[in-house]
Structure formats: C-alpha cells, structure tokens
Amino acid sequence: MRLSVLLAALSAGEIVSAAPSSKPLPGGDVNPFVGKTPFANPKWAAKLDQTKRAFLAKGDVANAKKVSKVQQVGTFVWVSRRADLVNIDDAIASARAEQRRTRKKQIVGLVLYNLPDRDCSAGESAGELHSDQDGLGIYKREFIKPYAEKVAAAKDLTFAIVLEPDSLANLVTNMGIELCAKAAPVYREGIAHAIASLQYDHVHLYMDAAHGGWLGWDQNLPLAAKEFAEVVKLAGEGKKIRGFVTNVSNYNPFNATVRENYTEWSNSWDESHYATSLAPFLETEGLPAHFIVDQGRVHLPGARKEWGEWCNVAPSGFGPAPTTKTNNTVVDALVWVKPGGESDGQCGMEGAPRAGEWFDEYAQMLVKNAHPSVFDRH
Ligand SMILES: *[C@@H]1O[C@H](CO)[C@@H](O)[C@H](O)[C@H]1NC(C)=O
Ligand SMILES: *[C@@H]1O[C@H](CO)[C@@H](O)[C@H](O)[C@H]1NC(C)=O
Ligand SMILES: *[C@@H]1O[C@H](CO)[C@@H](O)[C@H](O)[C@H]1NC(C)=O
Numbered sequence: 001m002r003l004s005v006l007l008a009a010l011s012a013g014e015i016v017s018a019a020p021s022s023k024p025l026p027g028g029d030v031n032p033f034v035g036k037t038p039f040a041n042p043k044w045a046a047k048l049d050q051t052k053r054a055f056l057a058k059g060d061v062a063n064a065k066k067v068s069k070v071q072q073v074g075t076f077v078w079v080s081r082r083a084d085l086v087n088i089d090d091a092i093a094s095a096r097a098e099q100r101r102t103r104k105k106q107i108v109g110l111v112l113y114n115l116p117d118r119d120c121s122a123g124e125s126a127g128e129l130h131s132d133q134d135g136l137g138i139y140k141r142e143f144i145k146p147y148a149e150k151v152a153a154a155k156d157l158t159f160a161i162v163l164e165p166d167s168l169a170n171l172v173t174n175m176g177i178e179l180c181a182k183a184a185p186v187y188r189e190g191i192a193h194a195i196a197s198l199q200y201d202h203v204h205l206y207m208d209a210a211h212g213g214w215l216g217w218d219q220n221l222p223l224a225a226k227e228f229a230e231v232v233k234l235a236g237e238g239k240k241i242r243g244f245v246t247n248v249s250n251y252n253p254f255n256a257t258v259r260e261n262y263t264e265w266s267n268s269w270d271e272s273h274y275a276t277s278l279a280p281f282l283e284t285e286g287l288p289a290h291f292i293v294d295q296g297r298v299h300l301p302g303a304r305k306e307w308g309e310w311c312n313v314a315p316s317g318f319g320p321a322p323t324t325k326t327n328n329t330v331v332d333a334l335v336w337v338k339p340g341g342e343s344d345g346q347c348g349m350e351g352a353p354r355a356g357e358w359f360d361e362y363a364q365m366l367v368k369n370a371h372p373s374v375f376d377r378h
C-alpha cells in the first residue's frame with residue numbers, strides 16, 4: 001500500500017495490519033465469525049442501563065453487575081424500515097471506533113427486514129411496504145440500494161446479514177393463506193434482489209430458515225431446501241450466500257438439556273439437531289450447509305406447553321454468549337439476533353407492552369436466568 005493510500009485508509013478508520021490478509025481462496029470455505037469480535041450495539045446497552053438502575057434500586061448489586069456484562073455482548077442491529085437505514089451508519093461508526101480502540105476485527109451483525117406484505121401469516125409485524133403500492137420497486141430503490149451502498153463502503157469491517165426473517169418459511173407451509181400466496185413471488189424476487197445486491201467479500205449473507213419447530217419436521221425439510229434453492233438461483237449465476245440463520249426472535253435452545261414433550265415426533269428437537277437435519281437437503285440442492293443460530297433468548301425447560309408459543313415466553317434467560325465453539329460442524333456461530341428486552345407484543349408474560357417497546361421486567365428476568373457463559377467472558 002502506498003503511503004498516501006495508507007493515510008487515507010487510516011483516516012477512514014481502517015485497521016491496517018502488516019499480517020497477510022486472511023482472504024479466503026476462491027471457493028474457500030471460511031467461517032466469517034472465527035477470530036472476530038461480534039459488534040456490541042451501544043444503543044442496546046443504553047436501554048439496559050434502565051435494567052441496571054432497577055436492580056440497584058432494589059439493592060440487588062449482584063444482578064446489576066451482571067447487566068454490565070450483558071451490555072458487552074454482541075447483538076444484531078435491526079433495519080426494519082427505510083427510516084432505520086441510519087442504524088447502519090451508526091453501527092459502522094461505533095464498530096470502527098471499537099476496532100481502533102481494541103485493534104480487534106469486528107463482525108457487525110445486521111438484520112435486513114422490510115419485504116413488502118411482511119409477515120403474511122400472522123400480520124403481527126406487518127411493515128411499511130405493500131406490493132399493490134409499488135412496494136417491490138420501493139424496496140429495491142429506497143431500501144436495498146442504500147443498504148448495499150452503506151455496507152459496501154465499509155470494507156474495513158466484516159458484516160453478517162440476516163435476510164428477511166419469517167418470510168420464505170411461509171411459502172413452504174402457509175400457501176393456503178391468501179396473503180402468503182399473493183406475497184410469494186414478491187418475497188422471492190425481493191430476497192433474490194437483496195442477495196444479488198450484497199455480493200462483497202466482506203459481507204456474509206444468511207437466509208432465514210425459520211426454526212426447528214416449523215421447518216424441522218421430516219416432510220418439510222426437502223420442501224424448505226427447494227424453496228431456498230429457487231430463490232438463490234433467481235439471484236443469478238454465481239451469486240452466493242454463506243448459509244442460513246435459524247430461530248430468529250424465538251426461544252428454542254441450541255443444545256437442549258431437557259427434551260420437551262411437544263417435540264416428541266421431530267428429529268429437530270433443538271436447533272443443533274435442526275441444523276443437522278436440514279444440512280443434507282441443502283447440500284442436495286447445491287446450497288451451502290452453514291448456520292448461525294439466534295440464542296438471544298432461550299426459554300427454561302418446561303416454559304412452553306407448545307412449540308408454537310413465541311411471545312414473551314417466561315421463564316426465559318439470555319442464551320449462551322455468542323461463540324464459534326458450537327460442537328456442530330455445520331454451525332458457524334451462536335449469535336444474539338433478537339436484542340432481549342424488547343417486547344414481542346402484548347402477549348405472553350403479564351404486563352407486556354407493544355411489540356418493540358422496552359419491557360424492563362422481562363429484561364430483568366433474562367438477566368437473572370442468563371446462561372453462565374455470558375459472565376465467563378473477560
Ligand atoms: C413430559 O411428560 C411426562 C409424562 O406426562 C412428564 O412426566 C414430564 O415431566 C414431561 N416433561 C417435560 C419436560 O415437561
Ligand atoms: C460443547 O461441548 C462442550 C463439552 O461437552 C460443552 O462444555 C459446551 O457447552 C458445548 N457447547 C455448546 C454450544 O453446547
Ligand atoms: C450439549 O451440551 C452437553 C453438556 O454441556 C455436551 O456434552 C454436548 O456435547 C453438547 N452438544 C452439542 C451438540 O453441543
């Protein structure tokens with residue numbers, strides 16, 4: 001690198017290292033999470049200050065200290081409407097500052113979540129775009145284009161992007177619902193466009209594969225793999241994803257210590273088993289069998305009577321801290337996609353506020369029941 005270029009790079013906040021680049025060989029198969037620190041979002045940490053104060057007000061110093069540890073855990077940044085695009089700029093600025101301070105490579109987790117006719121089966125999380133009002137055109141021009149430009153310009157960081165939670169799984173199992181049938185071609189084209197627009201060496205795409213209690217049933221596995229393959233093919237020749245993400249915003253354990261009765265007939269009774277079940281079907285379709293698994297919140301044994309319970313499930317705790325030590329060769333990392341403490345909606349645990357609003361009692365419970373690995377970190 002010439003000196004002038006080097007200076008420009010430094011002022012742009014890049015880490016410049018004399019070490020040889022770890023760029024994967026063509027066709028290489030490198031887990032992007034290895035050796036990187038998951039980006040801890042200061043905006044989420046700020047919300048948890050309230051939780052810390054609540055413990056201190058009760059004289060509960062031990063749990064207040066635990067909150068400080070939780071605030072350092074990496075979580076994904078949600079970009080769920082055009083007005084949220086600024087969250088990407090903020091995350092990039094904070095991650096660069098952290099990278100400069102610690103001299104450790106950051107991997108920034110982002111969620112891309114704004115399809116037209118979103119959440120066609122439940123309607124709980126319907127978004128701002130509608131296919132009958134040029135939603136797909138707006139999605140491409142005013143959401144995907146600036147999204148891609150922002151991450152493309154931050155080559156000094158690594159990104160893991162979760163593509164459209166809760167979308168394609170509906171096309172596998174909910175085509176009997178009119179809105180889902182209508183949304184199907186829009187979802188496929190939208191996600192294919194996102195994939196095609198985000199092809200950069202420092203950007204790793206994970207398509208949503210719902211969770212074990214949904215697509216993990218034996219008869220759904222091949223149908224899911226076919227649907228995913230169709231969308232990747234639609235993105236165009238040579239367009240790649242890194243893999244799949246499971247259990248976004250859900251509560252399934254990765255490695256269940258207790259097998260719940262409601263999973264009796266499924267081979268996908270925790271998310272590790274689900275990844276293992278789905279992997280061969282993905283390979284048959286020529287897709288990469290790599291997974292990340294959301295463990296932002298995990299229910300305690302016996303908390304649910306049915307697998308379908310998804311709303312402010314209690315008792316739950318923050319799950320295992322993000323790690324690449326997954327004991328499962330198809331799983332790149334455990335991650336925290338859903339930032340715990342934001343309500344799933346006015347359902348589940350008593351007193352729950354509207355979806356997305358801070359639910360401090362719930363956050364306090366997550367801290368108390370958090371997985372010990374959250375506090376083993378230095
Ligand atoms: C499953 O059902 C059995 C028999 O009804 C019961 O003894 C056991 O406690 C249940 N397990 C869980 C995890 O709820
Ligand atoms: C992997 O296995 C080790 C050793 O049994 C265990 O301590 C660890 O918790 C496991 N990791 C996960 C993510 O389950
Ligand atoms: C699950 O955890 C147990 C106990 O910590 C460990 O022995 C086992 O290897 C883990 N399994 C997986 C798939 O991580």
Ligand SMILES: CC(=O)N[C@H]1CO[C@H](CO)[C@@H](O)[C@@H]1O
Nearest residue numbers: 165166210211248250308310
């Ligand atoms: C992305 C995803 O799979 N979301 C699902 C998580 O699990 C709950 C409960 O089964 C579903 O309602 C969500 O749609």
